Amino acid sequence: MKKILVIEDNVPLLENTAELLELSNYHVLKAENGKKGVEVAVQEKPDLILCDIMMPEVDGYGVFHMLNKHSDLSHTPFIFLSAKSERSDFRMGMELGADDYITKPFTATELLNAIQKRLQKSDLVKQEIAEGIKGINQIHMHMSGEQALHEFIDGRGTSQYKKKQIIYFSGNHPHYLFYIQKGGVRTFKINDDGKEFITGLYKEGEFFGYVPLLEGVTYKETAQAVEETELIMLPKSEFEEIIYHNTEVTKTIIKLLSHNIAEKEQQLLDIAYNSLRKKVANALLVMKEKVSQQQPSGVPAIQLSRENMAALAGTATESFIRTLTDFRNEKLIDIKDGNVTILNEVKLKNMRN
Structure with a gap:
């Protein structure tokens, strides 16, 4: 029987969640705050942890950070529970390395499906580790979001762009995620005086054009090939499918976004000072x-x-x-x-x- 630790300071919700899991044939461990939750996790070594974010003393982020320092718990599936549904909160949780993020109120089906999925994935990883070197190689196939994205585009046809050819204009609606098979691409904006400001440079092996897809808005910049370029174009519907059903891919995209934001901030600081x-x-x-x-x-x-x-x-x-x-x-x-x-x-x- 799988052990699940529930860390929740709302006692009625804690008891209701525990009852639901017990009826679903799980052994449930309970903790009413983050500090106690860490103690129970270290002592009992649960198979999965459900943890509220907003708690006194030690919040959910703190619990995750503390447990991540324990080698025997660092790979335990960890799901955040929170009434906070802002994108920044979701992004922070996933950047830390959590496996899932469920917004309260949630349905029994939603919670049980998420738990089952994470436990199955955890079992698969443990099985592969036991298989030795071959298993270690296979872990990367299951754990790497970047690998999953590359596998998704593998074998697809390419579109050819000549040097200086426009790929999309600012104001166009996004329909594809772009991957550079060969060549290079720049993105830029033009101010009212006609002066260009380069917002990004992308090389072979990199993705671009994903921010408007995620936000559901038009392009804020124009993309142009800087040399003879071959692009693989992944349709929006397929990109959304893999994003919503593969947490590792979601984490990879978040890391790309974070890196690009840091690059742009540094570029602006350089230009200003x-x-x-x-x-x-x-x-x-x-x-x-x-x-x-x-x-x-x-x-x-x-x-x-x-x-x-x-x-x-x-x-x-x-x-x-x-x-x-x-x-x-x-x-x-x-x-x-x-x-x-x-x-x-x-x-x-x-x-x-």
Whole structure:
């Protein structure tokens, strides 16, 4: 009989939930607060934990964090229960690594289905671990959201885009999740004066265009191929299906969102406060990572127009070109046939502001 620990400070709800689980043939452990819940979990080693978020002394996030420090409990299925239904609350719970998030009030069917699903997955993982190396390899197939996304697009046909060809315009309705099979893509906005601001650079092996799909809004930026590009386009309905039924994929998308937000915040800070030389140095490093191409010599080179480079750096094109010339004279970069090669990455990274 599977042991389930329920941590809930609302005593009537705690008792009702426990009764429902006992009638469903589960052995139930109860705790009326987070501190006691941690103690019971450490002592009893439950097969699954249901935990309220808003509790005195130690809240649900604290319980999860404390139990995660115990190696024998860190992989125990953990489901948050909460009356909070804001996206930020859901995102915080999933970012921590929880397996599910159920909003109160919930139905008996909803709760029991979630428990059954998590226990089955946990049993599968335990079985695979027992199979040795082969099992460890298979764990990644079940646990990795990124792997699940890649498997979902594997074998699909590609759409070809020429250099500078528009993939979608700002204001268009989203119908696909895009995956770059080959090439590179930039996203940008244009202000009232016609000046471009590059909001993202995406390289081979990366997804883009998922934020409007998740929010159900039109594109806020335009996407354009920066070179000959092949894209795999996953229809919106299929993307939503895998998002809603695969928690690991949801976690992966949340991590991508968090990373992109951090990148954009850093980009805005650089543009607002960095000197011209520091802006150009940082932009060159980003472009090398995102859109550089291998040359016959084996050295990666940046093959964007000066306008695009300047837009990413947040500078006037003329100022950007002058700074590139200074960098070349200082042997930090080389320029050949319009392509930029970084010669001294360390000095660019450590450029004084």
